[in-house]
Structures are given as structure tokens and as C-alpha cells.
Amino acid sequence: MMVLKTLSAMGPQHGYGIARRIEQTSDDLLSINEGTLYPVLLRLEQDGAIGSQWGVSENNRRAKFYKITRIGQKQLEAEVSQWTQANDIVGRFIALKGTKA
Amino acid sequence: MRRGWQRLLGALSLLRRDADLADELELHVQMLTDENIRRGMTPEEARRQARIRFGNVEHMKERYQDQRRKIIARPSAMKWRDYARPVTLFAERSPANFSGWVIAKIFRKWRARLVSNQRPSA
Numbered sequence: 001m002m003v004l005k006t007l008s009a010m011g012p013q014h015g016y017g018i019a020r021r022i023e024q025t026s027d028d029l030l031s032i033n034e035g036t037l038y039p040v041l042l043r044l045e046q047d048g049a050i051g052s053q054w055g056v057s058e059n060n061r062r063a064k065f066y067k068i069t070r071i072g073q074k075q076l077e078a079e080v081s082q083w084t085q086a087n088d089i090v091g092r093f094i095a096l097k098g099t100k101a
Numbered sequence: 102m103r104r105g106w107q108r109l110l111g112a113l114s115l116l117r118r119d120a121d122l123a124d125e126l127e128l129h130v131q132m133l134t135d136e137n138i139r140r141g142m143t144p145e146e147a148r149r150q151a152r153i154r155f156g157n158v159e160h161m162k163e164r165y166q167d168q169r170r171k172i173i174a175r176p177s178a179m180k181w182r183d184y185a186r187p188v189t190l191f192a193e194r195s196p197a198n199f200s201g202w203v204i205a206k207i208f209r210k211w212r213a214r215l216v217s218n219q220r221p222s223a
Contacts, residue, residue: 015125016132034129034154035161038122039168054121059135061128064121 001083002030003040004068004076007050012067014057015041041066049075122165130155 006021007013013021018041019032044050049072057063068076130151137147152158 014128016129019129033156035156035164038125038161039164042165042168057128057132059131061131062124063128064125 001076001079003037003044004049004072004079007066007068008073008076012053012055012065014063014065018066044072047075048072118169122162126155126158126161130158 002022002025003018006018006025010017010021015034015037019034019037022032023030041050041052045052045066048069050066051069052064052066055063055065130148133151133154134144134147137150138144140147142150155161
């Protein structure tokens with residue numbers, strides 16, 4: 001979900017850009033494991049959630065840029081809805097106050 | 102003869118994908134290196150720290166290959182496009198020999214083969 005949301009918010013990005021943006025958004029509380037990032041990007045691409053195109057990076061190197069597709073947008077909307085609902089349920093429990101007998 | 106060409110094209114495609122992956126990973130390591138240099142490290146130390154942070158590249162490539170094998174084992178929307186490309190190219194080169202009916206028949210055969218080869222997901 002974080003990869004899809006990052007691409008939806010930032011537009012096309014390469015793998016390094018996606019990882020850095022996720023870390024920045026979390027104020028460095030999240031550290032992306034680069035070893036899992038590229039298999040995840042491959043799976044998302046094969047599922048049709050993201051597309052890719054080769055281009056040139058900021059430091060003039062050949063880079064693969066990923067962008068979210070319409071399928072990915074729909075998947076993102078569904079996942080955000082699920083997370084929001086789960087967050088709301090947990091929030092209710094956190095707000096629960098005990099009644100003393 | 103046809104199988105030989107198919108194997109050759111498959112091998113070349115695999116080599117290209119491996120080269121593409123290597124380019125992606127190298128760019129990532131290089132950008133980590135640049136970030137470390139901006140933080141004040143020497144280029145050698147920056148590169149070393151970048152490689153440590155990135156992790157074992159060979160292990161990551163294996164995970165990538167594993168993911169690709171899992172994907173090949175199951176049909177998906179993207180796979181139809183991969184199979185459509187060689188048929189479309191051949192049809193463009195010899196349009197007189199192909200009709201929409203023939204192309205549709207080929208797709209139906211491939212689809213049946215993929216469904217019969219589908220492995221149960223983990």
C-alpha cells in the first residue's frame with residue numbers, strides 16, 4: 001500500500017526514490033529493506049498495479065521509473081479503505097474506558 | 102528449428118532482464134553512495150556503507166528470480182500481453198496469412214495450456 005500511495009502522490013519514481021520517500025514520510029521511523037523492495041515492485045507490475053518505463057535519473061544514469069496504473073489506483077483505494085476501517089476499530093478500543101463496579 | 106529459435110529468444114530475453122535488473126540495482130547503490138557522500142563520507146567509505154545498507158545483492162537477485170518464477174507459474178493480466186506481442190509482430194509482417202479468427206484460435210490454445218499448467222498458489 002505504501003508503494004502504491006507513494007507513486008500515486010509523487011508520480012513516476014525509480015526504486016530508490018520510492019524507498020527514500022517512504023522513509024521520509026515516516027520521519028525515518030520506517031527503514032525500507034531494499035532486498036524486498038524490488039521483488040515487491042515486480043509483483044505489483046505483474047499484477048498490473050504499476051507500469052514501468054526506462055528513463056534517465058537525476059544523476060544521468062539509466063533508471064526504471066514506475067508509475068501507478070488505473071488497476072493500481074483501484075487497489076490502493078480498496079486498501080486505504082480497509083486500513084481506515086481497521087484504524088477506526090482499534091481507535092474505539094483504545095478509547096474504551098473501564099467501568100468500575 | 103522453431104524450438105531452437107524460441108530457446109534462443111528466451112535466453113536473450115532472460116539475459117536482457119538480468120541486465121535490466123543489474124542496472125536497477127546499481128543505480129540504487131549509486132544513489133545511496135551519493136547520499137553518503139553528501140553526508141560527508143569519502144567516496145570509498147560511502148560506497149562501502151551503501152553496499153552494506155543495500156544488503157546482499159546476490160541474495161536479492163535470488164529473491165527477485167523466485168518472485169518471477171512464482172509469477173510465471175500463474176496466469177495474470179500482464180502475461181496475456183507478453184504472449185500477444187510475438188503473435189502481433191508476426192501478423193504485422195505477414196498480414197495476408199493471418200485473420201482475426203486464426204489469432205483468436207491461437208489465444209484460446211495458449212489460454213487452455215496456461216490453465217492446465219497452473220500450479221496451486223502457496
